[in-house]
Amino acid sequence: MTGRIDRLETAGLVHRIADRTDRRAVRVALTDAGRTLVDTVVVAHTENETAMLAALAPADRAALDRIARELLREWES
Known part of the structure; x- marks a missing residue:
């Protein structure tokens, strides 16, 4: 999953957002x-x-x- 998200992020299609309440979690949103x-x-x-x-x-x-x-x-x- 991480590799796919990396590729989508590199392509400018998603961005990661750090979770404010859980340092272990990262949210992914469409650009x-x-x-x-x-x-x-x-x-x-x-x-x-x-x-x-x-x-x-x-x-x-x-x-x-x-x-x-x-x-x-x-x-x-």
Whole structure:
């Protein structure tokens, strides 16, 4: 995790913030550039997901949605 955060910090996408109450903890926050990148990639990801799912018939998309929700409920409990 540290290596990934180091790379993100070097790229100017995140910055570390020392925790004021716990010297052992360091918080990580997105920079403005990081937020902009996240906004961009979320849109691209959503467009890609929509394009992939377009290959399925509506009933199959509904079944996939139901199954995915079921898996998430199970995972969250």
